[in-house]
Amino acid sequence: MIDRLSLAGRRAIVTGAGAGIGRATATLFAAAGAHVLCVDRDPDAAAEAAAAIGGAAAVLDVSDRIAVKQLLGDFAADGVDILANIAGVASSGERIETMDRAAFDRIFAVNFKGTLHCIQAVLPAMIAARRGAIVNMVSSAIDLAIPTNASYSISKAAVAMLTKVLANEVGPDGIRVNAVAPGFVPTALSMEAAGAGAADRAAYLDRWSKSAPLGRVGSPEDIAQQCLYLASDAARFVTGQVLRANGGTTMPW
Numbered sequence: 001m002i003d004r005l006s007l008a009g010r011r012a013i014v015t016g017a018g019a020g021i022g023r024a025t026a027t028l029f030a031a032a033g034a035h036v037l038c039v040d041r042d043p044d045a046a047a048e049a050a051a052a053i054g055g056a057a058a059v060l061d062v063s064d065r066i067a068v069k070q071l072l073g074d075f076a077a078d079g080v081d082i083l084a085n086i087a088g089v090a091s092s093g094e095r096i097e098t099m100d101r102a103a104f105d106r107i108f109a110v111n112f113k114g115t116l117h118c119i120q121a122v123l124p125a126m127i128a129a130r131r132g133a134i135v136n137m138v139s140s141a142i143d144l145a146i147p148t149n150a151s152y153s154i155s156k157a158a159v160a161m162l163t164k165v166l167a168n169e170v171g172p173d174g175i176r177v178n179a180v181a182p183g184f185v186p187t188a189l190s191m192e193a194a195g196a197g198a199a200d201r202a203a204y205l206d207r208w209s210k211s212a213p214l215g216r217v218g219s220p221e222d223i224a225q226q227c228l229y230l231a232s233d234a235a236r237f238v239t240g241q242v243l244r245a246n247g248g249t250t251m252p253w
């Protein structure tokens with residue numbers, strides 16, 4: 001039964017694989033037996049991640065629809081079992097009243113459209129094979145509605161709805177679509193968005209830790225474990241769900 005977490009023989013795409021949660025997920029997928037295409041806009045990070053796990057690298061900005069279709073379509077032509085959409089960018093310090101249109105567009109282009117582009121690039125191959133698992137990355141922000149973080153929160157809520165609509169559309173084709181909503185995980189993205197400099201870093205992390213019944217912030221590996229579960233046959237009866245991995249910070253129905 002434990003073998004259902006195995007990804008032996010599976011071909012997986014992980015976006016944002018160059019750092020943080022994406023890197024941890026690519027590493028765990030490879031450890032579970034998958035051949036992983038490590039996608040990142042940062043060429044060095046993509047190459048380093050791929051070399052560390054014996055996978056392949058693709059340098060790609062997921063907001064570039066044409067490039068995504070080409071590169072991921074090429075990979076998918078040889079078969080693709082798993083797509084983990086983890087690349088993302090954050091907003092902070094904005095108020096809706098004075099929201100900067102260009103900044104909003106950029107967040108949406110990466111977080112929402114980037115996820116959509118990658119899905120559209122692999123779906124034809126998954127539908128033809130009548131199998132596949134897609135894992136999208138959202139955030140506790142979809143529940144918390146954090147003030148001054150509207151672009152990010154709205155983009156992630158849109159990805160959560162994309163997850164559910166797509167699950168309904170392609171369930172009959174044998175494809176499962178789920179999302180992970182992490183709580184706070186200290187990474188380049190989250191610490192930069194928080195604007196927390198070295199001096200107040202400890203106090204900032206302490207506040208997030210105290211917001212969780214489990215009393216700590218997450219690690220990239222904590223989130224990678226959820227991606228592995230949802231990508232694997234252990235979740236073969238699970239689709240259209242948002243799995244909240246946040247130490248209990250939010251507990252919606």
Ligand SMILES: NC(=O)c1ccc[n+]([C@@H]2O[C@H](COP(=O)([O-])OP(=O)(O)OC[C@H]3O[C@@H](n4cnc5c(N)ncnc54)[C@H](O)[C@@H]3O)[C@@H](O)[C@H]2O)c1
Nearest residue numbers: 016018019020021041061062087088139184185187189190
């Ligand atoms: N860290 C957190 O607290 C947290 C919480 C909830 C959700 N998330 C989500 O998890 C995901 C990963 O975040 P992280 O904290 O590991 O960030 P990170 O900054 O550590 O890593 C993000 C990676 O994505 C890559 N990337 C960014 N934009 C890209 C693009 N347009 N095309 C291709 N690659 C791109 C970056 O180069 C980087 O390697 C994001 O979607 C983020 O919104 C993070």
